[in-house]
Structure formats: structure tokens, C-alpha cells
Amino acid sequence: MVTVVHVINQFFAGLGGEDKAGVPVGTAEGATGAARGLQAQLGDKGKVVATIYFGDNYFHEHPEEAKAAILKEIGSRKPQVVVAGPAFNSGRYGVGCVEVCHGVAESLGIPCVTAMHEENPAVDAYRGYHDLNVYLLPTRETAAGMNEALMAMAGFACRLGSGEELGPAREEGYIPRGIRRLERTDRPGVERAVEMLLKRLRNEPFVTEVPVQIWDRAVPAPPLSPERQATIAVITTSGVVPWGNPDRFKTYRNTFWQKYNISELKVLEPGKWEAVHGGYNVAFMNQNPHYGLPLDALRASESDGRFRLYHSYYVVPGNQGSPSVMKRIGQEIAADLKKEQIDGVLLVAT
Amino acid sequence: MAIISAMYPIAEQVGASRIVKAVSIPHPCGDPSLPSEVDARLRREIVETALKAIHAEVKQPTLFYPNISATV
Numbered sequence: 001m002v003t004v005v006h007v008i009n010q011f012f013a014g015l016g017g018e019d020k021a022g023v024p025v026g027t028a029e030g031a032t033g034a035a036r037g038l039q040a041q042l043g044d045k046g047k048v049v050a051t052i053y054f055g056d057n058y059f060h061e062h063p064e065e066a067k068a069a070i071l072k073e074i075g076s077r078k079p080q081v082v083v084a085g086p087a088f089n090s091g092r093y094g095v096g097c098v099e100v101c102h103g104v105a106e107s108l109g110i111p112c113v114t115a116m117h118e119e120n121p122a123v124d125a126y127r128g129y130h131d132l133n134v135y136l137l138p139t140r141e142t143a144a145g146m147n148e149a150l151m152a153m154a155g156f157a158c159r160l161g162s163g164e165e166l167g168p169a170r171e172e173g174y175i176p177r178g179i180r181r182l183e184r185t186d187r188p189g190v191e192r193a194v195e196m197l198l199k200r201l202r203n204e205p206f207v208t209e210v211p212v213q214i215w216d217r218a219v220p221a222p223p224l225s226p227e228r229q230a231t232i233a234v235i236t237t238s239g240v241v242p243w244g245n246p247d248r249f250k251t252y253r254n255t256f257w258q259k260y261n262i263s264e265l266k267v268l269e270p271g272k273w274e275a276v277h278g279g280y281n282v283a284f285m286n287q288n289p290h291y292g293l294p295l296d297a298l299r300a301s302e303s304d305g306r307f308r309l310y311h312s313y314y315v316v317p318g319n320q321g322s323p324s325v326m327k328r329i330g331q332e333i334a335a336d337l338k339k340e341q342i343d344g345v346l347l348v349a350t
Numbered sequence: 351m352a353i354i355s356a357m358y359p360i361a362e363q364v365g366a367s368r369i370v371k372a373v374s375i376p377h378p379c380g381d382p383s384l385p386s387e388v389d390a391r392l393r394r395e396i397v398e399t400a401l402k403a404i405h406a407e408v409k410q411p412t413l414f415y416p417n418i419s420a421t422v
Contacts, residue, residue: 220367
């Protein structure tokens, strides 16, 4: 029999709605509230040993304390599986579920299953964590989908608890986590690739072996007006930084950006700049940093007064950047561009 | 914003709006095999193309080609 700890919010624990959203983390032995429904779905294959609940607001106002308290309760009970939610379309509850699962997977190594509507904002965080041990199942938007969600979660919990290896997202129905796994097959890659190509040419259905991450679609910004002198900034992912790399960028997987002042410069002299980047041969860039930050050309174009170059340039070496980190960096740079009232940007990407 | 990249098909695939075709991954804005004056003219053409791009109305990922023949 699989042992399960069920983590839910104060509402589904039966404590109350918004007026009780400030309650701290609490634990009930056995199944209570929505956990009774989970127990019913588990039947004799599993047992909810404890129900842990948190107030939706409490979790967000005290995220570190809440997470630590929940992890401590789970750690002391050592269940085989943790179930969190279902959170449906509730953002606060969804974030609580994903954060708890992430913490459990990271520090306790216990498999977790959670569930919520695909448009719950917490789904993005789940995708970004790429936790091997966490599975998020899609649900309906509202608690009308409670029974089917609990049934699906109970099924996953039993399989995870018995140590069964789960298949890929498209077969199992959980939301893809962006994890690629190696598989053995009897046929070499060239044969499979040519077969896929032929199917594609014949307009027949085929299944890719390397799904591409789906990206947000950005609406193109309106064009700049030629009437007005624009302020233009440059961003580079080439890793061109002042010689000596004062902020200690790494050659890969950077987690921050920086801007450096170029207001007094007409050109970038070799030897005063260096390219910090582990993803391409930086020899050309070190000889002539203009390949990654075309300051000489920008000063020449600026001289007729069409635009003004912003006093600094932005840089992050882009090598092996994880999409979720780069998204955050992009948002931070965008916020700074807005604050500095920059009208247009040229982004040089290596 | 205009992105200047030698990996323009990827920029197009992920939905960047204004994309300027660059020379190569280790040297997007120029070509070290060219004499330095020609290299500088090529870089200027790439930057001018990017400036044109941010002044252009676009509705979907759009590729802008620097006029390389004019620089050599």
C-alpha cells in the first residue's frame, strides 16, 4: 500500500474561504477535507497518512516559513508520494502546490503529483523547474472537475509510489516539463528521420522525437517615428565586457545581466574589452569587439542626428541560458529600458 | 527592437519581430576575413539595416537583409 501526504489549501481543508486565507500551515492526521476524496479514489491501494493545509494568503506572505513548515511535516512522515491540489484556476493555490512540489523534489527526493488548469500561472513555474520527480496534471477550470482530477492524481500516486517508471508526457497526459530522456530503439536515427521526412512530404501524420519548446508570441512593437530623435540602446549576448570581466560573468548559464557605460567612447579598443562566452570561438571578438557591439558604426550613424545612443549598453553572455532564467533577465532589461525611456533597441545575438 | 543574428532561422522560429541577418555566429557584425575598411563598411550596413528595421511596420517575424554587395 502506497503512503501519501496530501497538501491542500485552507478552503479545501474545510476551514473557510477568503476570511481564513491567512491561516498558517497546519496538519491533520489521516485524510480530511478534499483528502477524503483522494482516499476514496486510492481505495485499498493507498493511504493518506496526513493532510497538510496552508492559507492561500499565508503561503504568499510568508513563503519561506510556509515552505519550511510543510517540508518539515512531510519529511517527518516520509510518505512514498506527495499529492498537492488540485488547484484548478486558483493562482495562489496553484503557486503553493508547485512550490511545495519543487521543494519536496529538491530536498526530500519524494515524487510529487499536482494538478491544475493549464492556464494557472503556476504552470509556467512548473515548466521552468524541470523537476524529474514532479508531474502536473491538467484539470478543468473549476472545482466541478474535482472527482476526475482526484481520480487521475490517485492513479499517478499509486504508480509513482510503487516505483513505476512513467512514460513521456504525450502518452501519460501530464503537462510537458521540457525534459528529454534517452530511449533505446532497434532502428538507427537516419532510418527514422528519413521515414519522418517522407511522411511529412506525403502530408501524413508523424510524431517528432525532439519536441521544440513552445514560445510566447510577442506582438511586434510599432515602428519608431522618423519625425522624432529616438534614444537607441544596444543589448548584446556576445559576452563583450570590459577587460578583466569585473562582474565575473561565467562562460555559460549566467543568471544576471549588467550594463556598462560607453558614453565617452567612439570606438572599442582591442585589449580593453573581452568576450566572456563558452559557446563560440571568441578570438575574433577579442581582436575586434565591434563584432558583438558595433559602436564604431553606431557613432557614424548617430552623427547625422537621427538618433541618440543611450549612455550604456546591456550585456549577458547567452551561452546555455535556461529559457526561464533568460525570460526573467529579458523582463528585467525591458523594465530598465522603459525606466530609462529608451525608444528602440538593437540586440546583437551570437 | 531588432535582433541582429547569424542564427536568424531560430529567431524567426521563436517569433522575433524584426530580424537582421548577421555574418556569422563568432562575428555577427562584420567579417574578419575582409580588409578592415571593408569590414567597417559591412558593419555600418548591418547597423543601418537594423535602424531601418525598427522604423519599419511589421506584422509578423520579418527578415531584413543587409545589402552586402554594396559594401565590398
